[in-house]
Amino acid sequence: xxxxxxxxxxxxxxxxxxxxxxxxxxxxxxxxxxxxxxxxxxxxxxxxxxxxxxxxxxxxxxxxxxxxxxxxxxxxxxxxxxxxxxxxxxxxxxxxxxxxxxxxxx
Numbered sequence: 001x002x003x004x005x006x007x008x009x010x011x012x013x014x015x016x017x018x019x020x021x022x023x024x025x026x027x028x029x030x031x032x033x034x035x036x037x038x039x040x041x042x043x044x045x046x047x048x049x050x051x052x053x054x055x056x057x058x059x060x061x062x063x064x065x066x067x068x069x070x071x072x073x074x075x076x077x078x079x080x081x082x083x084x085x086x087x088x089x090x091x092x093x094x095x096x097x098x099x100x101x102x103x104x105x106x
Contacts, residue, residue, distance in 0.1 A: 034056055042049030
């Protein structure tokens with residue numbers, strides 16, 4: 001699955017990072033872009049800004065409804081992605097323990 005060189009370097013944590021190389025969650029970049037565009041629209045025309053802000057609010061409400069509808073209930077099994085991350089971490093721990101045990105025998 002993963003090369004031994006990757007496991008030996010300890011860079012498996014980079015593979016397990018769900019956000020990739022982003023320092024922040026990408027949704028905040030989208031929200032920031034929406035706020036900047038909304039301020040530009042307000043600066044251009046007040047009525048148009050109010051209409052655009054109403055659309056942004058509606059989009060936010062729809063996002064919240066969908067995210068709460070799809071949220072995992074406590075006690076529900078984890079998603080396949082989370083299960084895979086946990087499995088890979090467990091396999092890494094097992095390999096590390098086996099390697100340490102093998103080295104201690106010598």
